[in-house]
Amino acid sequence: MTKTVLGGLSRRMLLATAAALTLAPAAASAQDELNALVWCDHTDPALVEPFEKANNVKVNLKEYEGTGAAISIIEQSRPGDWDVLVIDAVDVPRAIDMDILGEMPADKLPLNDLFPEVRMDATTTKDGKVYAVTEKFGYNTISYDKTKVDPADMEDLSVVWSDKYKGRIALYDYYLPMVGLTAVGIGKKTADLKLDDLPTIKEKLFEMKKVARQASDVVASQTALATGEVDIVVGGGEWLTAGLSAEKPNLDWTIPKQGALRWAQSIGVFKDSEKQDLALKFVQYIVSPEGQARLATSSCYWAMPANAKAGEHLSDQQKTALRWDKQPEYLKNSQLYPVADADMDAAMQDIWTETLQQ
Numbered sequence: 001m002t003k004t005v006l007g008g009l010s011r012r013m014l015l016a017t018a019a020a021l022t023l024a025p026a027a028a029s030a031q032d033e034l035n036a037l038v039w040c041d042h043t044d045p046a047l048v049e050p051f052e053k054a055n056n057v058k059v060n061l062k063e064y065e066g067t068g069a070a071i072s073i074i075e076q077s078r079p080g081d082w083d084v085l086v087i088d089a090v091d092v093p094r095a096i097d098m099d100i101l102g103e104m105p106a107d108k109l110p111l112n113d114l115f116p117e118v119r120m121d122a123t124t125t126k127d128g129k130v131y132a133v134t135e136k137f138g139y140n141t142i143s144y145d146k147t148k149v150d151p152a153d154m155e156d157l158s159v160v161w162s163d164k165y166k167g168r169i170a171l172y173d174y175y176l177p178m179v180g181l182t183a184v185g186i187g188k189k190t191a192d193l194k195l196d197d198l199p200t201i202k203e204k205l206f207e208m209k210k211v212a213r214q215a216s217d218v219v220a221s222q223t224a225l226a227t228g229e230v231d232i233v234v235g236g237g238e239w240l241t242a243g244l245s246a247e248k249p250n251l252d253w254t255i256p257k258q259g260a261l262r263w264a265q266s267i268g269v270f271k272d273s274e275k276q277d278l279a280l281k282f283v284q285y286i287v288s289p290e291g292q293a294r295l296a297t298s299s300c301y302w303a304m305p306a307n308a309k310a311g312e313h314l315s316d317q318q319k320t321a322l323r324w325d326k327q328p329e330y331l332k333n334s335q336l337y338p339v340a341d342a343d344m345d346a347a348m349q350d351i352w353t354e355t356l357q358q
Contacts, residue, residue, distance in 0.1 A: 034278055035060045036084035037070055039265060041136070041298035042286075050294070051285045057278065067091040074100060079272035083279040085132075089264035090337055092123045092132045101131040102271035104280060109133050110287055114306045117331040118264050132268035133287055136295055138303035139334055140177035141260035143225060143236030143253040157185035157256040160234045161207035170224050171208065171215040172235025175352030178205065180261045180338050181235060190261065190335040198347055205355040208234065215356055218301075225251060238322055242302035245321040253323075255330050262334035264306070289313055296322065 036042065040063050048059050064070045067088055074082065087095055095101050111119060114134060124132040142154050148168070153159045160169060172178060180190045182204050188197055209215070213230050222240050224230045226248055233240060237260070241251040267286055269279040285291045292305035293313035304322055305311075311324060323330060340348060 032056060033058045033060060034083050034275060034282055035062075035081060036086070036282070037062050037064060037073060037082050038084070038086040039063065039065075040300035041295060041303075042086060044294070044298040044300060047286075047291070047294040047298055051282060051291070054285075055278070055281065059282065067094065071098070080274045082270045083273040083275050084267065084282055085270060086135070086265060086267050087132070089120050089123055089132075089134055089137075089266045090339055092120075092266050092268070093126070095268070096126050096131050100271055101268045102273065102276065103129045103131060104133070104269060104283065106130045108280065108284065110307055110309075113289075113309050114287075115304075115308050115327065115331065118262075118306050120264060120266070124266055124268075132266035133283065134264050134306040135267045135287055135292070136303050136306060137262060137264040138239045139237040139253075139255060139260045139262055139330065140172070140181055140235050141237045141253060141255050143233040143240045143251065145225060145228070145231045145250050146252045147250045148228070148231040151252070151254070154232075154254050155256050157181075157258045160185075160232065161204055161211065163211060165232055166211040167213050168231040169208075169212040170221045170230040170233045171212050172221055172233060173215045173217055173356070174235065175349050176337055177235050177261050177263070178352060178355075179348045180335070182208070183338070184259045184261065184335055185256075187258070190338045193338045193340070193344070195344060195347055198351055202351040202354065205351065206358055209355050209358045237303075239301040239303045242321040243297070243299070246317065255333055257333075259333045259335060260330075262331070262336055264336075293318075 034057055036059055038061050043061050043063055048061065052059055064073060070087060085101065109130065111133065118134045118137045120134050124130060124134065144154050149165060153164065159165065179201055182201050183190055183193055183197065186200065186204060214224065216224065221233045221236065225233050226244060237253050241253050244251055267283050269276060269283060273279050286295060287307055289307055289309040290313055292307040292310035296302060296305040296310060296314065297318055302322060304327065311319060
């Protein structure tokens with residue numbers, strides 16, 4: 001990891017490290033404890049402590065990365081060990097099919113307050129029953145230092161495979177958004193991607209890698225941009241730069257004319273939880289306007305709250321960093337991650353591996 005001199009960024013790294021050491025699930029007998037399997041943004045005390053104090057409960061959090069890791073943890077746990085699950089929205093159907101999520105009463109969730117485009121009813125419901133609710137969303141697009149590049153150039157995605165900024169670009173090292181974003185850049189619909197589309201996408205990925213300085217994870221990419229090692233991060237977005245906007249106002253992000261990828265995360269209650277009422281109450285808190293504002297500006301990463309009423313609890317500076325007023329056009333000009341079968345997924349991973357080897 002590249003060393004950084006930024007106090008705020010260093011604090012975020014320390015918080016992320018601390019989050020990795022969160023507690024394993026406690027025994028499922030104490031009514032005043034709740035066990036949640038979450039992404040790092042839920043480990044911020046500023047988010048969790050208000051719920052704990054209001055309900056006289058201890059929330060035991062375990063952070064994971066990637067749905068595969070969550071499933072591995074769940075399979076090694078006993079029924080009832082876990083109460084709440086945060087999961088990539090596109091993977092909710094997988095969790096439903098595994099029969100690990102329980103139904104939640106729709107009339108006790110603020111579904112009508114969510115941005116319509118991110119309700120994701122097709123993934124969070126089955127047979128008319130609600131099993132998860134979208135809680136946060138954002139974009140894989142372009143982050144950049146607006147004092148080092150021409151912001152007008154960032155409105156055209158093709159600039160990232162041209163020579164104009166050669167050696168000044170970092171690629172987000174995750175195959176799914178990078179394949180999807182490249183598809184968007186060449187005019188393809190992520191929902192319609194087929195194996196036959198991959199050779200053309202691979203060609204553009206190779207061109208992108210040729211002009212890039214590095215391909216790296218979230219922390220390394222953020223650090224490289226913040227310290228000036230690179231001027232552009234392809235695959236970045238508000239989650240990479242919005243949290244740094246106060247101390248590093250030179251960092252920015254945008255959605256090019258071709259569009260961007262939109263990711264979303266959901267939250268639900270485990271079917272085998274022995275604390276269904278308390279778990280539901282936690283979900284209700286997270287998707288409430290107050291909980292949503294805290295989640296949107298979590299120390300791990302910022303992104304848009306799914307509940308549109310959260311705007312009443314965000315400052316003007318926070319809204320500006322999240323591009324609150326531009327969401328209608330951003331939502332229209334973004335596509336979801338490719339949802340692939342096993343063969344397509346393996347093929348996408350293969351071309352990304354080949355890209356990294358260039």
